[in-house]
Amino acid sequence: MISEELNKRITRVGPGTPAGAVLRRYWQPAALIEELEHGARVPVNLMGERLALIRDDAGQLLLATRVADADEAPTHYPPSDQIQIDADGPTYPVVQRAGAVFAYLGGGTPPAFPDFDCFRAPDTHVFAFKGLWECNWLQALEIGIDPAHASFLHRFLEDEDPDQSYGKQFRDKAGSTNIPMTKLLRDYPRPDILVDETDYGLKITALRHMEDGRTHVRVTNQIFPDAICIPMSREMTITQWHVPVDDRTCYWFTIFTSFDKPVNKELMRAQRLKEHSLPDYAPLKNRANDYHYDPSEQASLTYTGMGLDINVHDQWAVEGMGAIQDRTQEHLGRSDVAIIRYRRLLRRAMDALEQGADQTLLMQEDETANMRGPLSNDAIAQSDDWRNASHQADMQRRAACPWDASV
Template structure:
């Protein structure tokens, strides 16, 4: 448990807040390229500021302060005709890449983009999407760095044919086996979790020890300050930012990256638009309709009774904590080691900025940010005695067969 003052410090992100200052030192996803239609400014609510995304005649983009229509809620996206740009306000640089527009709202020149797989894969091999969650960004991030939650929150009581699961997480077979991932997660629910600090944040390894001296190795990552990179399947990874709209609402922005085949963008977009509405990308299943909870389904098919889309499971869990989770009453355990390490990293970054040491923030003090590659995000089943080298070898083999330069 932590104090209210500390909880406020690590969750609130408006201008001149401690956590907000840290996030402003990094590029933040502001909009999807799909939203840039008609040549009009696009309303963007980001880090507690009301902004408009504007493209100049030269094609360059920037975020400008906008005058807010009276009564507009924080997460509402008005039509372009309702946007009025304040010429005396702040202007922030923006950069479009791989289906998303990133903005830099911090001091000085923007940092380079790391050379993560999602940024260097060709456009044919990436797909970007987002979704609205009615909760603080930190609890949205923390569910993504908890490897144990998948065995419970995403527990499927029946295993479907993995070949029918394109574009859906946990609808694959575990590498080097015929066992569906849903079965692995269900039958081995208490992983051993190891956390290592990296140039970009944290590497999180979940070890599910199986019979016959085999171990399922699942490597995920926390990319500082508020992103994760996780395996979606052997074919794809998910790089996902948990971006604050304000203190009580956030968007998850995801870039799906395929190692081998081009992504089927139309199918992936259609899959997700069946679960979200436009223009605000709010999920159709939400608190107001009890996330379409079905007790009959809960008895026979899923742990939550809320359908097969795992985003809905996560949404229910993080929104159920309240707009800002009250961490004064929490009791973290052994499986929360990544959450504990991340909070220490965030608090150190806050302290480094307070001491005027921005170069000590992850990825901020190096001249070769573009040399940060990867990261490794995959699952594999390996002999327990050499799981580490076998997991690394599985990633290298996948990259060697890749039609684009995925070498590390």
């Protein structure tokens, strides 16, 4: 457990806050490129600021401060023709990458983008989407760096044919076997978890030791300050940012990256629009309708009884903690090691900025532009060779990739 003062320090993100200062020193996804089709001005609510994507006199896209009523709800997005720009407010640079518009709200020169897989892959092999969650950004991030939660929260009591599950997480076969991922997570719910600090954040390795002398190795990553990179299937990875709208609301922005065939964007988008409404990308299942909880489904199909979309499971879990989780009452255990290590990174970064040691922040140097990867996959290997097997599985996927995924 932590003090109330520290909990406020690591969760609040408005202008002038310690955590907000850290987040502003990194490029953050502000909108999907597809949103630019809805009008000349696109409303953006980001880290407590009411903004809008506009084009300047030279036709360049930028993020400007918009005029907003004092009592305007944080998730209110006015129509394009009703957006008024505050001429005296700050403006911020933006770039378009991998289906999303990224903005930099910090001072000084923006950092370079790392050469991660999601930014290296051609447009044909990436797909971006987002979804709104009614909770603080930090608890949204922390569920993504907890490898143990998948065995419980995303427990499927029946295993569907993975060949029919394109675009759905945890529905592939585990490693190079015919074991459905859902079965492996269900049968081995208590992984050993190893966490290593890296140049980009944290490498998180979950080891599920099987009875036959083999080990399932799942490598995921925390990309500082508010993103994760995890395997979706053997073909695809997910890079996901948890971007604050304000202290009590956030968006997850996901870039799906394919190492094999071009992404079926039409199918991926259709799958997700079945669960979200436009223009705010709000989930159709939410607290107001009990997330469509169905006790008969819970008895025979899923742990939550809330459908087959794992985003809904995560949404229920993080929103159920309240808008801002009360960490003064939590009791972290062994499976929370990545969460503990991440909070240390965040506190270290906040302290560094306050002490003027900006150069110590992760991914701020010129070398960031050459940073590749990260390794993010599932593999099954003999238990005494899991490190090498995990690395080789990643190398084989990269070698067969139709675009340059070398590291």
